[in-house]
Amino acid sequence: MIDRRAAAARLASGLLRTVTSGGPSVAYALIALCCLVFLISPLSGFNPSYGTADALLAAQAGYFERWGVIPSELWDGSAHALLTPLTALFVHGSWLHLLGNMLFLYVFGAMAEERMGHAEFTFFYLGCGYLALVGYAAAHASSDETLVGASGAISAVLGAFLYLFPRARVTSLFPFLFFLPLRFPAWIVLIFWFVLQWLAVQGAGSGGPGVAYLAHVVGFALGFLYAWGRYRRTDRVKTPATATEGESQP
Numbered sequence: 001m002i003d004r005r006a007a008a009a010r011l012a013s014g015l016l017r018t019v020t021s022g023g024p025s026v027a028y029a030l031i032a033l034c035c036l037v038f039l040i041s042p043l044s045g046f047n048p049s050y051g052t053a054d055a056l057l058a059a060q061a062g063y064f065e066r067w068g069v070i071p072s073e074l075w076d077g078s079a080h081a082l083l084t085p086l087t088a089l090f091v092h093g094s095w096l097h098l099l100g101n102m103l104f105l106y107v108f109g110a111m112a113e114e115r116m117g118h119a120e121f122t123f124f125y126l127g128c129g130y131l132a133l134v135g136y137a138a139a140h141a142s143s144d145e146t147l148v149g150a151s152g153a154i155s156a157v158l159g160a161f162l163y164l165f166p167r168a169r170v171t172s173l174f175p176f177l178f179f180l181p182l183r184f185p186a187w188i189v190l191i192f193w194f195v196l197q198w199l200a201v202q203g204a205g206s207g208g209p210g211v212a213y214l215a216h217v218v219g220f221a222l223g224f225l226y227a228w229g230r231y232r233r234t235d236r237v238k239t240p241a242t243a244t245e246g247e248s249q250p
Contacts, residue, residue, distance in 0.1 A: 026113055026118050026121050026122050026125075027109035027121070031105055034090050037091065041091070043092070043093065044095075065146060067084065067088060067148070068088045069133050070147075071137035074134070074137045075137075085131075088149065089126070089133075089150045089152075105150070108157050108158055115231075129150060129154075131218070132219035133147060133152050139214055152216065155219030155223065159219070159220040162227075163224050
């Protein structure tokens with residue numbers, strides 16, 4: 001949850017771009033759209049039109065193939081295949097997959113949108129998410145496994161957040177600390193998260209595609225580099241008191 005008083009102080013000091021009324025409407029709209037898409041999909045179990053048992057499994061497989069990225073088909077040049085890195089950003093494979101991604105987008109996306117503005121944040125999110133999935137597909141060009149989820153785009157948001165708000169503080173739950181809610185500077189949490197993704201990429205290197213850790217790494221790097229290139233000549237928010245609160249599990 002964003003500290004609105006701290007945000008108001010940042011706006012008053014000129015460190016953030018003033019956005020139109022309604023707050024971080026793009027981030028919230030993305031969350032709502034991803035949730036809606038999941039609820040009407042055959043993955044949620046709430047749409048009886050997909051049937052049950054084998055019929056439901058077939059519908060789920062066809063759904064992934066239609067809207068997800070299949071690396072081995074991405075390079076055939078068809079319009080549908082080239083569109084899938086965009087449509088896949090709104091498709092999630094399970095409730096846990098959806099809720100985990102939306103939590104990170106809620107915690108970090110609002111402040112990133114405040115800094116960038118609505119339009120720029122929209123293009124940033126979609127563009128970096130698209131490129132993150134393409135980067136994963138390029139590294140696994142012969143794979144027939146389907147890739148879905150907003151993780152690449154949200155990783156880009158995390159990368160941009162690290163550059164833009166290096167001293168913001170987040171409340172995090174670390175499993176190895178018995179899930180105690182502890183507050184850390186965002187740069188510690190996000191660098192720790194990035195290292196975990198990188199190590200996971202190395203561990204999965206010989207096992208082929210699975211969880212798209214490489215898309216996370218690519219997205220994070222793209223987000224950080226975009227923010228560095230776009231905002232390196234402007235002030236970043238460095239005041240420790242400007243805190244983002246939320247539960248995030250690296």
